Amino acid sequence: MSNTLEGKVVLVTGASSGIGRATALALSKAGARVAVGARRADRLQSLTQDAPGEMLALELDVTDRQSVQDAVAATVERFGALDVLVNNAGVMLSGPILGADTTEWTRMVETNLLGSMYAVHAALPHLLRSRGAVVQISSTSGRAASAASGVYAATKFGVTAFSEALRQEVTAQGVRVVVIEPGFVATELTSHLTDPAMQAAAKNMAESMRTLQAEDIAGAVVYALTQPEHVAVNEILIRPTDQT
Numbered sequence: 001m002s003n004t005l006e007g008k009v010v011l012v013t014g015a016s017s018g019i020g021r022a023t024a025l026a027l028s029k030a031g032a033r034v035a036v037g038a039r040r041a042d043r044l045q046s047l048t049q050d051a052p053g054e055m056l057a058l059e060l061d062v063t064d065r066q067s068v069q070d071a072v073a074a075t076v077e078r079f080g081a082l083d084v085l086v087n088n089a090g091v092m093l094s095g096p097i098l099g100a101d102t103t104e105w106t107r108m109v110e111t112n113l114l115g116s117m118y119a120v121h122a123a124l125p126h127l128l129r130s131r132g133a134v135v136q137i138s139s140t141s142g143r144a145a146s147a148a149s150g151v152y153a154a155t156k157f158g159v160t161a162f163s164e165a166l167r168q169e170v171t172a173q174g175v176r177v178v179v180i181e182p183g184f185v186a187t188e189l190t191s192h193l194t195d196p197a198m199q200a201a202a203k204n205m206a207e208s209m210r211t212l213q214a215e216d217i218a219g220a221v222v223y224a225l226t227q228p229e230h231v232a233v234n235e236i237l238i239r240p241t242d243q244t
């Protein structure tokens, strides 16, 4: 893949809000043709209207392997190729291990880990053809676990492990793998927390610092994807300056 995004075809999962939405817009602004996937189709429709370039809205549930395969196929059918997969869809349902609602664990593993694996599996034949790239939105929780983040961190550590194996399998064929690890970004992510203590902690954290904005992460994605072909930016850790 060359170092311009002009005309490139990108699929962004989890593009109906937050980092995915901002990334889709930044890539569109940089000249890419972008397919955007998520479950909230109404949000995607309004995103396509805000986009400066051609954008395709795809109803997508990453926990459903067939839905992921269909989204990749629809992207390729519409645009004729796939150059970049941005694996961004995710949920964070933090809480202590003792007494946890394990259906929340299932949701996190199925969305953050298995969902992103399904997307790589479906996209890879096309990415090998285009010598493209995979961008994995991991987290600082993919580098260090902490109390009450056990399962979320496990999914993000898993993303890192999978990404490194993938990198070793495809880098010789020109496919670049990028892992982005954001710290606290002001998005809807914490609004899904069900534990009141976790909700309060997230609110305190947000109020205690100048958080990152989704556009800050979008900028990192664009940076990684616009390096010369021989440069593989494999990992970007990006925290709010105020976050210890």
Ligand code: NDP
Residues within 6 Å of the ligand: 013, 014, 015, 016, 017, 018, 019, 020, 037, 038, 039, 040, 041, 043, 060, 061, 062, 063, 088, 089, 090, 091, 092, 111, 112, 137, 138, 139, 140, 181, 182, 183, 184, 185, 186, 187, 188, 189, 190, 214
């Ligand atoms: P948001 O909640 O704003 O966005 C999450 C996105 O994921 C939404 O578009 C949502 O769309 C989508 N999504 C969730 N479940 C599914 C599913 N089953 N199928 C398809 N799409 C799904 O949060 P963020 O923008 O913050 O999160 C984006 C990524 O960034 C996540 O992977 C998160 O772990 C990661 N991250 C976020 C940080 C933060 O502080 N905000 C820090 C570090 C990493 P819909 O509900 O419409 O399906």
